[in-house]
Amino acid sequence: MKILELKNVHKIYNSTEVKVHAVNNVTLDFMEAEFAAIVGPSGSGKTTLLNLIGGLDMPTSGEIIINGTDLSKLKPSQLIDFRLHNIGFVFQSYNLIPVLTAKENVEFIMAMQKWSRQAREERTFELLKAVGLEERINSRPSKLSGGQQQRVAVARALASKPKFILADEPTANLDSKAAAILLEIMEKLNHEEKITFIFSTHDPRVVKMAHRVITLEDGRVVSDDVREA
Amino acid sequence: MIRSIAWKNIWRNKKRSLVVITAVTLGIIAGVLLVGIMQGWVEQRMHDAVYNEVSHVQIHNKGYIDNEEIDLTVQDIDLIEKELNSIPGITAWVKRTKVIAMASTPWANSGVVIYGINPDAEKRVTEIHKRIVTAGGSYPDSQKSGEILISDKTAEILKLKQYNVTDKVIETLREEGVPSAIISKLDSLRNVRFRSPVDFTEELHKRLNSKELDKYGMLIMDKALDYRIRNKIQVTLADSSGTPVQGTFRVCGIFKTNNTGFDQVSVFVNSEELSGILSTNKPLIHEIAILLDNIEDADAVKEKLAAVNGNNAVQTWKELAPDAALMNDYMVLYYFIFIGIIMLALAFGIINTMLMAILERTRELGMLMAIGMNRKRVFSMIMLETIFLTSVGAVVGMAAGWAITSILGKTGIHFSGWGEGFEAMGYSARVFPVITPDFFVFVTVMVIATAIIASLWPARKALKLNPVEALRTD
Numbered sequence: 244m245k246i247l248e249l250k251n252v253h254k255i256y257n258s259t260e261v262k263v264h265a266v267n268n269v270t271l272d273f274m275e276a277e278f279a280a281i282v283g284p285s286g287s288g289k290t291t292l293l294n295l296i297g298g299l300d301m302p303t304s305g306e307i308i309i310n311g312t313d314l315s316k317l318k319p320s321q322l323i324d325f326r327l328h329n330i331g332f333v334f335q336s337y338n339l340i341p342v343l344t345a346k347e348n349v350e351f352i353m354a355m356q357k358w359s360r361q362a363r364e365e366r367t368f369e370l371l372k373a374v375g376l377e378e379r380i381n382s383r384p385s386k387l388s389g390g391q392q393q394r395v396a397v398a399r400a401l402a403s404k405p406k407f408i409l410a411d412e413p414t415a416n417l418d419s420k421a422a423a424i425l426l427e428i429m430e431k432l433n434h435e436e437k438i439t440f441i442f443s444t445h446d447p448r449v450v451k452m453a454h455r456v457i458t459l460e461d462g463r464v465v466s467d468d469v470r471e472a
Numbered sequence: 473m474i475r476s477i478a479w480k481n482i483w484r485n486k487k488r489s490l491v492v493i494t495a496v497t498l499g500i501i502a503g504v505l506l507v508g509i510m511q512g513w514v515e516q517r518m519h520d521a522v523y524n525e526v527s528h529v530q531i532h533n534k535g536y537i538d539n540e541e542i543d544l545t546v547q548d549i550d551l552i553e554k555e556l557n558s559i560p561g562i563t564a565w566v567k568r569t570k571v572i573a574m575a576s577t578p579w580a581n582s583g584v585v586i587y588g589i590n591p592d593a594e595k596r597v598t599e600i601h602k603r604i605v606t607a608g609g610s611y612p613d614s615q616k617s618g619e620i621l622i623s624d625k626t627a628e629i630l631k632l633k634q635y636n637v638t639d640k641v642i643e644t645l646r647e648e649g650v651p652s653a654i655i656s657k658l659d660s661l662r663n664v665r666f667r668s669p670v671d672f673t674e675e676l677h678k679r680l681n682s683k684e685l686d687k688y689g690m691l692i693m694d695k696a697l698d699y700r701i702r703n704k705i706q707v708t709l710a711d712s713s714g715t716p717v718q719g720t721f722r723v724c725g726i727f728k729t730n731n732t733g734f735d736q737v738s739v740f741v742n743s744e745e746l747s748g749i750l751s752t753n754k755p756l757i758h759e760i761a762i763l764l765d766n767i768e769d770a771d772a773v774k775e776k777l778a779a780v781n782g783n784n785a786v787q788t789w790k791e792l793a794p795d796a797a798l799m800n801d802y803m804v805l806y807y808f809i810f811i812g813i814i815m816l817a818l819a820f821g822i823i824n825t826m827l828m829a830i831l832e833r834t835r836e837l838g839m840l841m842a843i844g845m846n847r848k849r850v851f852s853m854i855m856l857e858t859i860f861l862t863s864v865g866a867v868v869g870m871a872a873g874w875a876i877t878s879i880l881g882k883t884g885i886h887f888s889g890w891g892e893g894f895e896a897m898g899y900s901a902r903v904f905p906v907i908t909p910d911f912f913v914f915v916t917v918m919v920i921a922t923a924i925i926a927s928l929w930p931a932r933k934a935l936k937l938n939p940v941e942a943l944r945t946d
Contacts, residue, residue, distance in 0.1 A: 299842055299940045320846060327844025334943065338839040342480035347473075354473040355844060399843075 252305035267462035283459035289443035331400030390421025407439035478856035496865025504873025508905030521793035564596035588743030608726030620721035623735035635672035826930035838942020858927035
């Protein structure tokens with residue numbers, strides 16, 4: 244089932260002197276439960292493409308359709324609400340709320356979606372168990388390692404049962420052991436929860452595990468390889 | 473969840489938050505004390521105005537208000553008495569003769585207003601009988617004749633207040649622990665009579681240094697003070713035909729209220745005796761003073777009494793003591809001005825702290841907006857954070873302010889240096905701060921309003937963040 248479509252998407256940044264074509268005529272489809280990596284050299288447009296898919300930035304032209312909804316048709320307030328209910332984010336620097344515990348960080352999105360307390364607690368425990376942090380539910384981010392924080396971030400991204408998760412270089416700040424654990428968890432969740440994962444990455448370990456690898460160069464898709472799962 | 477995050481956020485940078493909380497606490501304490509002192513003065517002035525000077529309602533002949541002629545007496549006394557006895561909520565009422573006279577002693581004279589009263593009945597309406605000064609004799613006795621009650625100020629003017637360092641005074645000072653060195657310096661003043669506090673103070677200044685005066689000056693003045701009780705005062709007034717008549721009274725007592733203006737002109741004698749001097753069959757009634765159970769009933773009682781006879785003027789305490797009424801009516805405005813200025817100054821500190829907090833959390837705010845926290849929630853979080861930050865200081869400040877005010881409300885604050893100035897305006901030099909629950913409700917509303925206003929700029933700054941750019945911030 245198709246959950247995300249990009250049709251002739253362009254993103255041009257107009258600086259005072261030069262126009263930067265960050266994303267150039269990208270057309271892509273993503274299906275349910277894909278585990279896809281967007282790769283390419285620095286400045287190739289990976290993060291910009293991820294921002295466009297996540298509705299954090301709007302394309303200069305072209306259409307981005309998520310589950311039948313054209314993002315360009317949404318008002319800013321609707322777009323925020325749309326992100327809350329449809330897209331999960333994992334950031335390179337974890338970006339957890341430092342004053343909240345692991346449990347509260349995961350619960351936070353569900354609280355904004357107005358889940359009942361009981362449903363929130365059940366889902367939180369289930370997710371923190373899935374990322375192997377059921378023993379650390381009451382720890383604040385400052386008491387967790389980088390790898391553990393990123394696992395909480397993954398649990399938070401999954402909490403609201405989004406259509407897909409966008410992960411911007413999720414392993415960039417992790418050592419190899421922590422990165423391997425995180426990737427294993429994400430692959431397992433992708434399989435069990437049937438949620439699409441889209442990574443932007445330089446990390447060859449992520450590329451190796453991905454079922455689909457999209458390569459960008461100067462904002463264009465130069466290859467789109469689908470592998471056997 | 474937003475509430476929980478907002479509360480936890482204020483403790484992220486404890487030092488910075490504590491600086492703001494301390495500033496708010498000190499500001500609120502200052503506000504509570506200022507307003508407490510102001511309220512204390514207003515209540516004292518209100519109390520004195522009602523219980524020493526004008527009561528709740530007064531009746532005069534309409535003409536007497538403009539021209540205090542002796543024959544302008546209250547009309548239809550019998551009907552008024554009947555009405556007064558039928559109106560519920562009246563605590564007590566008295567009839568008074570009130571005439572302008574000249575009071576003289578062999579050493580001085582002064583214009584006064586003589587109140588012809590029934591001393592026993594008067595006790596039910598005024599508190600003058602409770603204002604007799606130490607060593608100042610006693611309140612007039614209804615059974616005794618020829619007595620006059622004058623004030624400390626009148627005694628001073630008529631030279632009936634003197635300072636005399638007698639052997640007994642020296643003995644008392646010794647008992648009070650005044651050192652012999654100082655007592656020996658007073659030897660040259662022994663048994664010398666001073667009829668003015670200024671003259672006596674000057675002599676003390678010549679003999680004692682400023683340190684000795686600070687420590688013992690008040691005590692020496694107190695002990696050396698001697699009122700010439702039983703001294704005669706001659707009063708001269710005009711009877712109803714305009715002929716000057718005279719009477720002689722002996723000083724039975726000295727009173728002192730917080731209003732020098734009232735004290736300076738008011739003397740009290742038995743109305744029957746005054747009637748005798750004026751050669752009238754019975755006391756002339758120029759004034760009826762009425763005390764009510766509830767001050768709020770003054771207007772209603774006025775309306776009923778005014779209907780009895782159109783030639784009488786019925787006035788409430790607000791008309792009779794407009795200064796006290798004005799202060800009372802404008803108290804809320806004073807609250808607003810005092811607390812408003814304090815909160816305005818604090819608002820800048822709060823805004824600065826919140827702007828710094830927003831700047832430090834740019835990436836986190838970007839992340840929150842990226843994952844779906846809408847503008848309303850971001851605004852609420854920052855607003856709540858500001859309210860919590862301000863409220864913590866406000867609660868501590870109100871509690872501390874209340875505690876300090878409660879203690880000072882019992883001990884009082886003595887503005888001794890400015891005593892004469894305050895008393896000239898009717899305010900006591902010793903104020904007992906008072907804080908009402910209304911004030912705390914007012915402060916709470918002001919604090920929340922300030923916090924909301926102070927949160928607008930930081931919140932706007934946060935709302936203007938672009939999540940993509942904010943997420944790139946280090």
